[in-house]
Amino acid sequence: MSYVNRIQPDGTPTWIDLRVPDRERALEFYGALFGWEYDKEAAETGLGTVCLLRGRPVAAIAQAPAATGAGWTMYFATADCDGTAKRITDAGGSLLKAPTDVGEQGRTAIAEDPVGARFGLWEGRAHLGCEVVNEPGSLVRNDLVTADPEPARAFYTAVFDYTLDLNETLPDFDFTFLRRPDGHEIGGIFGFPNAPRSVWATTFEVADTDAVVRHAIAAGATADAPEDSPYGRIATITDPFGVEFSVITRAAS
Known part of the structure; x- marks a missing residue:
């Protein structure tokens, strides 16, 4: 846990x-x-x-x-x-x-x-933030999606002293890991030329991506078809208010 x-x-x-x-x-x-x-x-x-x-x-x-x-x-x-x-x-x-x-x-x-x-x-102070992470039903990661990644990389390294690390697992994508000064990965910046706007995307872990997508659609959401990636089975859902988020069932390590 x-x-x-x-x-x-x-x-x-x-x-x-x-x-x-x-x-x-x-x-x-x-x-x-x-x-x-x-x-x-x-x-x-x-x-x-x-x-x-x-x-x-x-x-x-x-x-x-x-x-x-x-x-x-x-x-x-x-x-x-x-x-x-x-x-x-x-x-x-x-x-x-x-x-x-x-x-x-x-x-x-x-x-x-x-x-x-x-x-x-x-x-x-009294509120720490998320007290459960990286397991089904909770936040697992955030990534910045933008059509203009270079200014974003310069900005976040200046503000938080991150270091940048290329993602060799996905060589065909413009994706850079962001790491704290202690080396811990906190997310990444995804350069996507067709991104309609720049946004910090929120991804939740789930036990069964396909089942969650079916449930979301039945509850009034829309969703892309789940896809397999090197990191797990992922899908993007748009909730009944037009808000996008992603869900992933992570691959076994």
Whole structure:
């Protein structure tokens, strides 16, 4: 079991939340898909409705006006939200929401990188972030998909001191791993010329990709056909609100 019981090192994807115009429908959809239960009282803390797997936080879902756009947001861990926010603007990014406290839970900011991808910062206090990862029903990875990867690579290495590592497993793709200074891989940047926009893609682990896709479609989503990759069987799903995410059943190691 992949439990997280401490604040993650800077630059680690540590939290995700979903903003939708119909929270109750989203709770029903994702709860059925991933087996989540909900701590609705947590909404009073400013986090939104916290999604629980075996009683531990894995994500949050919040009501948002339709005009703001629905979508998943990934948050990088930081020990200094204000300092990292300054590094973001110094490196050519912009702040959509300046650093602000979320009660006693932590301090957060929302930013946009130079290629237009949105992400958040999370300086954890009472709320660590995702406390279950890398197993069915939880976050397994985030990758930036963009038609303009070079400015993105320069930006994220400047902000989080990542190193870059080419992906030799997929030599036909423009994919670069991002690694923390300690060498830990946190995700990657995928240069895709036909990407309609730059986005941090969210991928959840599941026990059976095909079964999850069938369930999602029956619940009002659309999905690409599952495909096998060197890393496992993967599919992209678009939820009933038009929000894309991926699911993967990882290959046995």
